[in-house]
Amino acid sequence: MAVHQDSFRVRTEGRGTINITRQVEEVVVASGTTTGTCHVFQHHTSASLLVTENADPDVRHDLETLIARMAPDGDPAYRHDMEGDDDMAAHARAMLTHNDLTVPVGRGRLILGTWQGLFLWEHRYAAHTRTLTVTVHGE
């Protein structure tokens, strides 16, 4: 058993999802781990992580539509609005999705279903640089 840890940055272009599966898998391959788990963590309160369908971009378009209903931009009830209409909404969207994900590792690779991809979701309007830490446990 060993632990391997690495981090990488993703430059977002404002609100939207970015497929990070390849970058995460590169950490797994570099670790030489055959069997275990791969943990992904993002270090921001206005972005989040998601496992979802990797083929049809309309899926992520529709997820955006739905989460915007649940956590509306510029809701009049918000007290926390210093940074604009997307500020509090971003924290709420992060709450409803995931700050960290763990994926099993087998035969030296992420074990994902055919249609599963790992995504970073930028919830702010503006472009940001987001930092992720990947930790692989296994043997």
Added chain:
Amino acid sequence: MAVHQDSFRVRTEGRGTINITRQVEEVVVASGTTTGTCHVFQHHTSASLLVTENADPDVRHDLETLIARMAPDGDPAYRHDMEGDDDMAAHARAMLTHNDLTVPVGRGRLILGTWQGLFLWEHRYAAHTRTLTVTVHGE
């Protein structure tokens, strides 16, 4: 420290929750791990995992009522609707719940609260066979 990994399949009968606590715990017991963690991952974009109340089935009935409001079947705003009214709703319900869960292991068992059970949630109308991978880390 060692890692143990196994997988199993669950046959669903269409939309609804299935208690998988026993099947997950069998992997923990077979691993011989005394202290550590047990990670459960499901490999589909239209099903998900949940820790919730294991006693009164009305709880899961009411969770179904609420999530159907948040991620309505056949919403006119959906672009992704090739496989029917439950297609996009299933991806959204998966987003709002969990693709993976980790539970502590102590004294060779899952450490769960009295009322906590682990559930697989099928979000499609039709019956499916769902695959799960369980990875136990510990000593």
Added chain:
Amino acid sequence: MAVHQDSFRVRTEGRGTINITRQVEEVVVASGTTTGTCHVFQHHTSASLLVTENADPDVRHDLETLIARMAPDGDPAYRHDMEGDDDMAAHARAMLTHNDLTVPVGRGRLILGTWQGLFLWEHRYAAHTRTLTVTVHGE
């Protein structure tokens, strides 16, 4: 590689969030782990965990506002209402947030972003004692 496990209790004062970052980090420091992961699990079906903004309490006030819309207290559709208006709502709020969190450990500390804190969220009106288990894997 080694595993360290400890538990602690939090006394809540009814519905609301409590910052548990310090208590979790104390387990990491006591474990002597330099690099790895820290898993936090709470053992109740009417409380949950959250990583969110640790500076402005208005953020958590607004999260409360939004989740109360998604999982209303005393909704007439609920079948499970034996323990009062907050009973079923608490289970639903737990579903929409997180039962467990994992945070990377580096240089013997939790690796958190500047604005990230770990919170226990009590969803019942009444004060409760909540138990958490922390498991640290690493070397």
